[in-house]
Amino acid sequence: MANLLLGKTIAEQINQQVSREVAQLRERYNVQPVLCAIQVGDDKESTLYLDFQGKVAQRLNIGYLVKSLPKQTTKQELIALIKQLNDDPKINGIILQLPLPAQLDPNEIRGSLNPAKDVEGVHPENLGNIILKRKGFAPCTACAVMELLKSLNIDLYGKEAVVVGHSEIVGKPLAVMLLNELVTTTVCHIATGKRGVLAEHVKRAEILIVAVGKPNLIKGDWIKPGAIVIDVGINCIEQKIVGDVEFEPAEKKASFITPVPGGVGPVTVALLMQNVTQAAKAQLNLDGE
Numbered sequence: 001m002a003n004l005l006l007g008k009t010i011a012e013q014i015n016q017q018v019s020r021e022v023a024q025l026r027e028r029y030n031v032q033p034v035l036c037a038i039q040v041g042d043d044k045e046s047t048l049y050l051d052f053q054g055k056v057a058q059r060l061n062i063g064y065l066v067k068s069l070p071k072q073t074t075k076q077e078l079i080a081l082i083k084q085l086n087d088d089p090k091i092n093g094i095i096l097q098l099p100l101p102a103q104l105d106p107n108e109i110r111g112s113l114n115p116a117k118d119v120e121g122v123h124p125e126n127l128g129n130i131i132l133k134r135k136g137f138a139p140c141t142a143c144a145v146m147e148l149l150k151s152l153n154i155d156l157y158g159k160e161a162v163v164v165g166h167s168e169i170v171g172k173p174l175a176v177m178l179l180n181e182l183v184t185t186t187v188c189h190i191a192t193g194k195r196g197v198l199a200e201h202v203k204r205a206e207i208l209i210v211a212v213g214k215p216n217l218i219k220g221d222w223i224k225p226g227a228i229v230i231d232v233g234i235n236c237i238e239q240k241i242v243g244d245v246e247f248e249p250a251e252k253k254a255s256f257i258t259p260v261p262g263g264v265g266p267v268t269v270a271l272l273m274q275n276v277t278q279a280a281k282a283q284l285n286l287d288g289e
Contacts, residue, residue: 002254005230007144010151011266014274015060021277022061025284033280034063035119035272036085039097040078040104041071044236045213046097049265053095056269062276065091071101078104079112086114092283093119093276098169107168116282119275122169130176137275142174144267145209145230146181152228152256156181162205164188164198164218164244170211170232183207210244220249229257232264 025031035057037050050066057064067081085091094117100106110118115125121137129136149156161178165171166189178185186205192198202208202222210218211232223229223245233244243260251257258264 002229002251002257005148005152005228005256005258005263007148007258007263007266007268010147011270014267014270015056018062018270018273018277019060021281025277025280026061029284029286031280031284032061032063033092033276034065034090035093035095035276036065036067036091037095037097038067038069038078038081038085040069040073041101043097043099045234046099048234048236048241049269050097052265052269053272056273060273062273073101073104075104075108078109082109082112086112086117089283091117092280093117093272095120095272096122110168117279119272119279120169121173121275127168127173130173130180133180137279138177139169139173140268140271140275141170141211141232141264142177143271144264145170145174145232146177147267147271148230148258148264149207149228154228156183156207158182158184159206160184160186160204161207161209162186162188162201163209163211164192164202165211165213165232167211174209174211178207208245212244214244215242216244216246218245218250220246220251220253223250223253225253226255227253229254230264231258231260234260234265 054064085094110122113123115123118126121139126137130138161183163171163175166187175185175187186201188201199222205227207228209230213233215235215237231243231245235242241261
């Protein structure tokens with residue numbers, strides 16, 4: 001039976017440090033870091049994430065605003081809002097909630113973010129920094145996965161990892177982060193499934209990370225005995241939140257497994273708040289403090 005890989009402990013450590021830094025900013029400079037989230041439409045999973053962000057921000061004394069736009073919002077209208085937030089000195093960080101409605105291309109929209117306020121690390125400049133191993137903001141969910149892995153104190157060198165999902169904000173940057181740690185990394189996607197070889201790849205994984213958004217996509221009997229399973233998926237089914245992995249059968253085979261909710265999510269939000277605080281400090285030219 002697998003050990004539960006809970007995000008709460010790691011998130012709390014990050015949150016405590018963020019709380020101290022926020023307090024210092026308020027005491028020394030009378031500054032409160034402020035995060036603005038943009039949501040277009042009313043996706044259920046996105047709304048859950050917004051609620052969680054708001055609660056953590058309030059607890060850490062970080063200002064939190066939500067700009068809710070109707071589903072029919074045009075590209076020009078959304079970019080105009082982002083430009084307004086880019087230019088607003090009171091806003092330190094901006095996060096664009098996904099998914100966006102069909103008429104909006106996330107890649108086009110991300111490019112309009114100010115990289116210095118892109119606290120989710122999705123601007124092309126920030127994504128490029130991952131490949132070049134440069135400092136900068138990186139996608140919070142991908143970073144959360146790496147934090148969870150590092151918390152296990154295992155030697156990642158040469159391990160067989162399989163990432164299921166190749167999105168620009170989780171799968172692709174995560175694959176690069178794993179490669180930077182010299183993990184042998186395979187990325188699976190929709191074409192892998194259509195060829196009928198997804199199970200074959202998953203069965204080989206010593207480290208399995210799934211970020212697709214399809215409930216119970218990965219069957220429990222595919223899991224390699226002793227594997228580490230990190231489930232990034234958040235799916236609402238009949239008012240219940242489940243991941244992308246069949247949890248109960250997978251739990252019987254894995255050595256560690258993240259629950260949904262309670263695994264990746266808390267660490268993701270903690271890192272987001274950390275980035276907002278760092279952004280505020282950088283905008284005050286206090287990077288070294």
